Amino acid sequence: MQDRLHILEDLNMLYIRQMALSLEDTELQRKLDHEIRMREGACKLLAACSQREQALEATKSLLVCNSRILSYMGELQRRKEAQVLGKTGRRPSDSVPPPERTPCRGRVCISDLRIPLMWKDTEYFKNKGDPHRWAVFLLLQLGEQIQDTEMVLVDRTLTDISFQNNVLFAEAGPDFELRLELYGACVEEEGALAGAPKRLATKLSSSLGRSSGKRVRASLDSAGGSGNSPILLPTPTVGGPRFHLLAHTTLTLAAVQDGFRTHDLALASHEENPAWLPLYGSVCCRLAAQPLCMTQPTASGTLRVQHAGELRNGTLVHGVLKGTNLVCYWRSEDADTGQEPLFTIAINKETRVRAGELEQASEWPFTLSISNQYGEDAVTNTLQVESREALQNWMEALWQLFFDMSQWKHCCDEVMKIETPAPRKPPQALAKQGSLYHEMVLSEPVAAGGPSEGLLLQNNAISAEIRALLSSYYSDR
Numbered sequence: 001m002q003d004r005l006h007i008l009e010d011l012n013m014l015y016i017r018q019m020a021l022s023l024e025d026t027e028l029q030r031k032l033d034h035e036i037r038m039r040e041g042a043c044k045l046l047a048a049c050s051q052r053e054q055a056l057e058a059t060k061s062l063l064v065c066n067s068r069i070l071s072y073m074g075e076l077q078r079r080k081e082a083q084v085l086g087k088t089g090r091r092p093s094d095s096v097p098p099p100e101r102t103p104c105r106g107r108v109c110i111s112d113l114r115i116p117l118m119w120k121d122t123e124y125f126k127n128k129g130d131p132h133r134w135a136v137f138l139l140l141q142l143g144e145q146i147q148d149t150e151m152v153l154v155d156r157t158l159t160d161i162s163f164q165n166n167v168l169f170a171e172a173g174p175d176f177e178l179r180l181e182l183y184g185a186c187v188e189e190e191g192a193l194a195g196a197p198k199r200l201a202t203k204l205s206s207s208l209g210r211s212s213g214k215r216v217r218a219s220l221d222s223a224g225g226s227g228n229s230p231i232l233l234p235t236p237t238v239g240g241p242r243f244h245l246l247a248h249t250t251l252t253l254a255a256v257q258d259g260f261r262t263h264d265l266a267l268a269s270h271e272e273n274p275a276w277l278p279l280y281g282s283v284c285c286r287l288a289a290q291p292l293c294m295t296q297p298t299a300s301g302t303l304r305v306q307h308a309g310e311l312r313n314g315t316l317v318h319g320v321l322k323g324t325n326l327v328c329y330w331r332s333e334d335a336d337t338g339q340e341p342l343f344t345i346a347i348n349k350e351t352r353v354r355a356g357e358l359e360q361a362s363e364w365p366f367t368l369s370i371s372n373q374y375g376e377d378a379v380t381n382t383l384q385v386e387s388r389e390a391l392q393n394w395m396e397a398l399w400q401l402f403f404d405m406s407q408w409k410h411c412c413d414e415v416m417k418i419e420t421p422a423p424r425k426p427p428q429a430l431a432k433q434g435s436l437y438h439e440m441v442l443s444e445p446v447a448a449g450g451p452s453e454g455l456l457l458q459n460n461a462i463s464a465e466i467r468a469l470l471s472s473y474y475s476d477r
Contacts, residue, residue, distance in 0.1 A: 028072060028075065028076065028079075031068075031072060032069065032072045032076075035065050035068045035069050035072065036069065038061065038065050039062065039065040039066065039069065042058055042061040042062040042065055043062065045058040045061070046058040046059060046062060046240045049240065052187065052241075055240045055241050056135050056151060056185065056187070056241050057151065058240065059185070059240045059241045059242070059243060060137060060148070060151055060183075060243065063139070063183065063243055064139065064146065064148045067139060067141070067146050068146045071141065071144045071145075071146055072144060074144070075144045101399075101400065101403045103173060103174050103291075103403065103404050103407035103408065104291055104292045104293045104400075104404045104408075105171055105172065105173060105291075105292055106172050106173070106174070106289055106290055106291035106292055106294075106408065106411070107168060107169065107170055107172065107289070107290045107292075107418060108142060108168075108169045108172040108176060108178065108256075108287070108288070108289050108290075109166060109167065109168045109169070109287075109288050109289075109290075109418040109419070109421075110140065110166075110167050110178065110180075110251075110285050110286070110287050110288075111165075111166040111167070111285065111286050111288075111419070112260060112284070112285055112286045113138065113149065113162070113163040113165070113283065113284070113285045114160050114161065114162050114163075114283070114284040114285070115160060115161040115182065115247075115265070115279065115280075115282075115283050115284075116159065116160040116279075116280040116282060116284070117154070117158060117159060117160055117161065117277065117278055117279060117280060118278045118279065118280040118281075119156050119159075119278055120278070132155070132156075132186060132187075133153060133154065133155045133186070133187040134153070134154045134155075134184045134185065134186055134187060134275065134277055135151050135152070135153055135154075135184065135185050135187050135241075135243075136151070136152055136154055136161055136182060136183065136184040136185075136246070136277070137149050137150065137151045137152065137163075137182075137183055138163060138180055138181065138182055138183075139180075139181040139183060140167050140178065140179070140180055140181075141178070141179045141181075142169045142172055142176055142177070142178045142179075143169075143171070143172070143176070145169050145170075145171065147167045147168075147169070149163040149165045149167065150163065150164065150165060153187070154184075154277065165421065166419055166420075166421040166422075167421065168418065168420065168421050172289070174253055174291070174407040174408045174409075174411075175252075175253070175407075176252065176253065177250050177251075177252055178250065178251040178252070178287070179248065179249075179250045179251075180248060180249050180250070180251065180283065181245055181247075181248045182245070182246045182247045182248065182265070182279075183243040183244065183245055183246065184243065184244060184246045184269075184275045184277055185241045185242060185243045185244065185275055186274050186275045187241075242275075243275070244269060244273060244274075244275035245268045245269070246267070246268060246269045246275065246276070246277055246279065247265040247266060247267050247268055247269070247279055247281075247283075248265070248266055248268055249263055249264060249265050249266060249283060251263060251287055253289070253408070253409065253411070255287050256287050256288065256289045256410070256411055256416075257286075257287065258286075258288060258414075258416045258417070259286060260284060260285070260286055261284070261285065261286070261287070262282050262283070262284050263282065263283050263284075263285070264281065264282055265279060265281050265282055265283050267279060267281060288416040288417065288418050289408070289411045289416060290411070290415065290416055290418050291404055291408045291411055291412060293323065293400075293401055293404045293405075293408075293412070294322075294323045294324070294411070294412060294415050295322075295323070295415065296322070297320050297321060297322045298321050298322065298397045298400065298401060299319075299320075299321040299393060299394055299397035299398075300318070300319060300320045300321065300332075300335075301318075301319060301385075301390060301393070301394070302316060302317070302318060302319075302386070303316070303317050303318075303319040303328065303368075303383040303384065303385060304316055304317075304364045304383065304384040304385070304386075305317060305328075305383060305384075306367060306382040306383060306384050307380070307381065307382045317329060317330065317342055318330070318331055318332045318334070318335060319383070320335050321347070321394075321397055321398070321401065323412075323415060324346060324347050324348055324405075324412065324413075325344050325345065325346060325347060326344070326345040326347060326370065327341045327344050327345075328341055328342050328343055328344070328345070329341050329342060330342060345370050345372075345381050346372055347370070347398070347401060348372070348405075349402070349405050349406070350372070350373060351370060351371065351372055351402075352370070352371040352372075353368070353369070353370055353371075353395070353398050353399075354368075354369045354371070355367070355368060355369075355391055355395055356368075356369060358384075363386075364384040364385065364386055365384075366384065366385045366386075366387070366388060366390070366391040367382055367383065367384050367385075368382070368383045368384075368385060368391060368394055368395070369381070369382045369383075370382075370383075
């Protein structure tokens with residue numbers, strides 16, 4: 001059965017690679033090949049793990065790789081469908097004609113992620129109950145882009161889960177949907193749950209009665225003995241810890257704010273789930289967005305001042321349209337060196353722009369008038385351009401800016417600060433469970449040539465291989 005699953009899995013990967021090749025999209029093909037290789041490495045790593053921390057990181061890597069592969073598969077399918085429909089000249093029945101303008105792209109960054117916990121009084125204040133621990137992390141998806149946070153160890157001494165990562169998505173539109181998924185796995189002592197199936201079977205047999213209990217006990221024992229129990233111990237394709245979806249939410253443009261904000265979480269787990277955490281039902285974070293029109297120049301060129309600020313007819317300036325300002329300098333080099341501009345014309349949603357032409361002007365006959373209302377006063381700045389083509393370029397850039405403002409809304413009021421995330425580092429070892437077993441230290445060295453030396457060298461070799469694979473995984477992020 002396992003051989004058949006591996007054959008089907010290999011065929012699926014081959015089909016995905018062939019689809020990527022048929023689209024001649026080298027970038028998507030490179031990403032897909034990379035994730036497939038990382039997935040294969042994660043499976044090997046998981047099979048070689050001998051420590052809990054390594055197994056958790058390998059399982060997390062496998063889950064993230066699977067999510068990315070599924071995302072790329074969906075993107076491949078959409079592009080393949082568009083390619084086929086383009087060749088046949090047809091549109092999908094539910095499609096609409098593309099709009100005349102498309103909004104600019106932008107960057108979206110989420111940071112300061114905190115998820116509050118809601119422990120019972122007896123657990124948090126009186127320190128009663130089973131001392132469970134959980135390994136949790138966040139999976140974030142925006143379109144086909146998938147990112148993950150570091151894994152955090154949680155116990156009842158914490159009041160909230162805090163993730164230190166700044167997660168940046170470099171390609172986003174104003175209609176973005178950022179999905180956050182919280183995954184968790186219960187971290188138990190070695191062998192703590194080894195007898196759980198038998199204890200559960202014994203409890204069921206005693207509570208259901210003698211005859212019924214014997215039948216249930218027999219069915220559970222036979223299923224557990226075969227290693228393929230659908231009730232208690234389902235055998236995954238790859239062994240190791242299992243992460244469960246605990247909660248999720250989706251954030252849109254309306255959630256963007258240059259500050260800390262609280263959002264609702266939809267809980268996806270219940271108390272009977274082995275990975276259940278007492279979540280409060282909310283997530284706190286800072287979600288910022290930077291449209292490209294706010295950070296990159298959209299038009300530039302030489303302008304002649306007819307009436308702008310204190311300058312009068314005939315002054316030549318270099319204009320740069322960037323964000324919500326048309327900034328004018330003496331020379332184009334001044335814009336590159338960060339010199340103070342001569343004057344700045346504000347551009348906002350209420351700005352009025354009008355193109356004109358001077359009747360008796362042999363040079364610079366075309367005009368660009370920009371009007372702003374300040375209280376009861378209207379201020380108009382008039383600039384001249386050299387040709388009709390230049391005037392059309394300026395007008396097109398301004399109309400595109402107005403359209404971007406209408407789509408990105410409050411994100412165009414001012415430039416929000418986004419910090420570039422620091423390079424990901426290989427994960428640190430999770431904190432020990434605090435048991436006497438983990439705190440024991442061997443006081444006697446291993447004898448050379450003894451039976452323990454070979455086992456020690458083998459474990460060290462496996463650990464070194466796992467560290468190398470993890471380092472490669474996080475350096476590619």
